[in-house]
Amino acid sequence: MKLTIEEARELAHRVMRRLGHDASEASIIAEHLIDCELRGIGYGGLARAVSIAERLGRTEDRRRPMAILQETPVSARLDGGDRIGYVVGHRATEIAIQKAEAAGIAIVGASDTWYTGMLSVYAEMAAARGLVTMIASNASPWVAPHGGTEGRLGTNPICFGFPSEAEPVIWDIGTSAIIHAEVTLAGRLGKELPPGVAYDGAGEPTRDPAAALSGAFATWGGPRGSGLGMVVQLLGIMAGSAPLPPDLEGFGFLIVAMRPDLLGPEDAFRRNVAAYAQTIRETRPVPGGGPVRMPFDRSRAERDRRRGEGVIEAEDAIVATLRRIAED
Template sequence: MLRLKITDARAMIESALAANGYTADEPATIADHLMDCELRGLGYAGLARAVAIIEHDRRSNLTRRAITIRHESAVSASLDGGDDLGYLVAMRATGMAITKAQASGIGIVGASRTHFTGMFSYYLERVTAAGLVGMIAGSGPSAVAPHGGTEPRFSTNPIAFGFPSDGLPVIWDISTSSITHAEVLLAMRLGEPLPSGSAFDAEGNATTDPSKVLGGGAMATWGGHRGSGLALSVQLLSMMAGQHNVHGPYPEPGDFGYLITAIDPGLFGSADEFRRSVSAYVEQIRQTRPLDPGTPVRLPFERSVKIRERTLAQGHIEVADRVVETLHAFAKQTSSGG
């Protein structure tokens, strides 16, 4: 592992993206998201994801088009992502949902024809900072087997909720697969095994070999039949958002759907009172008698924020050598190989 200053890591991401077709403020927008993952201890979604983005772009030879609006009303919109990167498309969708909710009380925006939308809690921090309640669901091509099966039918299908409070927002962000696609990619890059029971090969046998998962296999769902049902619901929401290739295997390029709902709690009464009530209820949960006296009950997102604060204070992150070497190489190249 290599130790990198936070500023150097961010600059490395931006340089590699700028050398591979991303222009204007796009590298900075993407790098901010990826670095937030690194700061929160999610290395597989940080610099390693920058490598995956550039590799994906080169393999698929996509021609990125402008993000356009298919349909729009005062409270809703449907976006065509133009085969652009999901980190950029989702930021546009999130901004629109916030603006509509602030104006009309609710904003629902769907987007498709995109890929790699990232960590949903990143967007929900922006929603809750605006005093809004948020829900995001997203999906992509088939990569996850339903409970009781071994063939891919779902994507990793993350879903997330965010609620404002007078303190830290309450944000719950999960994948409905046992492991994420980014974790499988990083494990293959580093030559490491996957957790036992998390995946199948193309013949339906349990495997810990990431190359067999990516070579026609499938990840397992999280949470048994309950998680499988949640994954199905997310997939259907993604279809409503416009995702067009639900029924096929994981192709290049793969289409991803993104659906965000932002709600002004003031629709139902005092928004200030709602935030105070959330804060009071959160404190009740924290005061729950713990199963282990040495381990207090915590809420979703709290640990992630503490890790981020600690990482920012220390000023550096640790990244696998191979990831850093690959990013350095990409920064010296162009998408056409120059």
């Protein structure tokens, strides 16, 4: 189904308001979801709003006000109050930006949250203010470590952001072979998973989304991705999560923000970032291959294209479900 961008944004906003978020929170969540749609990441867009409704329906409303538990001029520990990570991550990033602009560097951890979304959203916020960032978020143990078939770490995204004289450089990846939202959406649509990305509860390879959700996902990148996922799990623990957060609750989110002028002139750094990005894009491609890209180039181009067209495409079943929620 085709929706205008504004129709999709308004639908997401109405659903979030119906689920008990205030107008400001609903706007933050809706913008995050629509950014996913614009970048071609449909499983993290409107489909995620259905999962948010299901999670709140399962746990009922346990939300508390966010509160700073511990603070210094360069750090803060934020209690997310069981609020969704789009809101908690946004607030943690705002705090990190304020502190880094004042002191040059900042680290902010947030706990008791869930569904932190695309970490690149927060990296773009900070890059727009001239800050370098490292961001990590752990999750429930849906992913098996390399060589295992039982969940011991989350899908665990990690992200780095660099301001530039041109477009910022953003690298944002999950450390699992498939993302939880992808599996959930495949189940909703009656589709199989790709081979080699999940195990069932008995430890056997599976392409069935329901079996994968009751089993475990594989890691991305073999032992390297597995190790990186463990590092993200530990950074989430540093932010205040339990070692293995319960299902869709108690995630840890960590952001480190730095002013590049701590180590040299900011304008020179920005020029060098832009120059390096250009050398990457000018790399000779493999025979028959397309142009070499920097991280985030595809997302940025897709977002610009869809904004130009003014429409997104969403699954009919997802839109129908969201309209029911909004009107309930």
